[in-house]
Amino acid sequence: MLALALAVLPAAPAPIAGAASSPLAEALALCKQADRAPASEKYALLERGLAAAEAAVAADDHDGAAHFAVFCNLGKRMRLDGASFSSLISLRRLRREVDRALELAPDNADALVGKAALLYYTPRVLGGDPRESERLMRAALVVAPDYLDARLALARMLEARGARDEARTTARQALADAERVASPAKEAEAQRLLRELSD
Numbered sequence: 001m002l003a004l005a006l007a008v009l010p011a012a013p014a015p016i017a018g019a020a021s022s023p024l025a026e027a028l029a030l031c032k033q034a035d036r037a038p039a040s041e042k043y044a045l046l047e048r049g050l051a052a053a054e055a056a057v058a059a060d061d062h063d064g065a066a067h068f069a070v071f072c073n074l075g076k077r078m079r080l081d082g083a084s085f086s087s088l089i090s091l092r093r094l095r096r097e098v099d100r101a102l103e104l105a106p107d108n109a110d111a112l113v114g115k116a117a118l119l120y121y122t123p124r125v126l127g128g129d130p131r132e133s134e135r136l137m138r139a140a141l142v143v144a145p146d147y148l149d150a151r152l153a154l155a156r157m158l159e160a161r162g163a164r165d166e167a168r169t170t171a172r173q174a175l176a177d178a179e180r181v182a183s184p185a186k187e188a189e190a191q192r193l194l195r196e197l198s199d
Contacts, residue, residue, distance in 0.1 A: 023053070024052070027052035027056055030049030046080070047077065049069070053074075071094060071098045074094055120134075134157050148181075152171070155171040158170060
């Protein structure tokens, strides 16, 4: 179950403009790069990303993006590690980092989606909370209405709790958004979801 909690972490945002050589920009870029890298390279990229993110936090503990960068790299590295006792300890740190990111930057859509995913897929006994997860996903869409991954994830959450009409409406909106921004992969995902919801 712990691996599921980390399976839908958002992709890291693009590096911050004008900060190409900063530890924060490096950390965010490496977290994003790891998604596309061969399996044999992912762990090393995430280790480097985590080190850069920790350097960014050390340089400015009040930078919400730096805490999100720790969350992003650590969460994806944990997913590679699999479930273990040490991953339970890391899970606490993961939650602290995303909470700190949101404390400092409450409108950070990536952090909202990240925490929503963490709460949704973490078992209740370890602090999971599907209701709060849905609230956070909706909050992310208020901040970033075009966040396709968030809209698709919300549709899945609605389907899981039996709100199929709202799930269909949300999936249709995701499909329209995907067509508008010309994202074939997201169009296909939204179409698959709509087919599932029509069964």
